[in-house]
Amino acid sequence: MIKLFSFKNYFRSSRLLTLMFTTIHEVTADTTPPAMSVEVTTDKPAYTPGEEVTVQVHLKNFSPNDHGYSYLNFIVQYDSNIFDNTEYLHHSCYKEDCYTAGNEVDNSFQFNFISPVDGSIYFGKNTSMRGIDIQVEANNKQALIPAVDQTLVTFKLRIKEDTLASSSLISLANEFTRIRTSISNSSVYLYSPDVTSIPSEPTTILPSITVSTYSQYLPNNPLA
Structure with missing residues (x-):
């Protein structure tokens, strides 16, 4: 008890707690514009x-x-009750002919574009949301991913056959975002607060088109 009491007194008399709160305040007050x-x-x-x-x-x-950047990592989330992509995957990875890297990062000599990986996100939660993990890295320090407007990747999903009329979002799971920049030969990681996620438009699923199997018999020869 004496040791515990002494530790508490030391903790109270130190500036550690003040430093912790100061650090938290500085992070939340960060006004650096998004990358x-x-x-x-x-x-x-x-x-x-x-x-x-x-x-x-x-x-x-x-x-x-x-x-530019030496590494980009984004996860695109979708509702697996509505969308499916198993036909495009091989062992949970997109087949090479089922996704397309953007023009700025499709040079394999300069960039390592890893096949997007499909998997569960929000572990431990009762949710049907899944994520497609997209990662691209420059092969060397002279080949930064350029900081210009670009389409990073194109890939496929399919609306499930039994989906009822509804709407759903395919969107960035920005809490998992990681990007890396190189400054003076040292790597600096940036996370989701440094990236603005532009809200996605809802994807609408229309009612199934039903075709009647009934057809009226019309004789070819009306005199028959």
């Missing part, structure tokens, strides 16, 4: 069950005089 914006779009605003959806991830609104 970039990320927008997730689809090729159409509405689909019917069974239709293929083309998804694109766009980077834009870079800071002035931004030279």
Whole structure:
């Protein structure tokens, strides 16, 4: 008890607690402008069950005089009750012919674009949300991913056949974002507060098109 009491007194008399609160205040008061914006779009605003959806991830609104990045990592989330991508995957990774790296990062000699990986997110939560993990890294310090407006990747999802009329978001799970920049040969990681997620437009699922199987018999020869 004497040792515990002494420790408490030391803790109270030290400036450790003050430093902790000061650090927290400095983080929350950070006014540094975002490094970039990320927008997730689809090729159409509405689909019917069974239709293929083309998804694109766009980077834009870079800071002035931004030279580029050595590593980008984004996760695009979707509702697995509505969307499916198993036909495009091999062992949870997108097949090479089922996604397309953007023009700025498709040079394999300069950049290592890892096949997007599909997996669960929000572990331990009762949710149907899944995420597509997108990672690209420059192969050397002379090949930074340029800080220019660009489409980073295009990939596919499909509306499930049994989906009822509804709407759903395919969007950036920005809390998992990681980007890395190189300054004076030292790497600096930036996280979600440094990236603005542009809100995605809801994807609308239209009612299934039903075709009647009834047809009236019309004789070819009305005199028969």
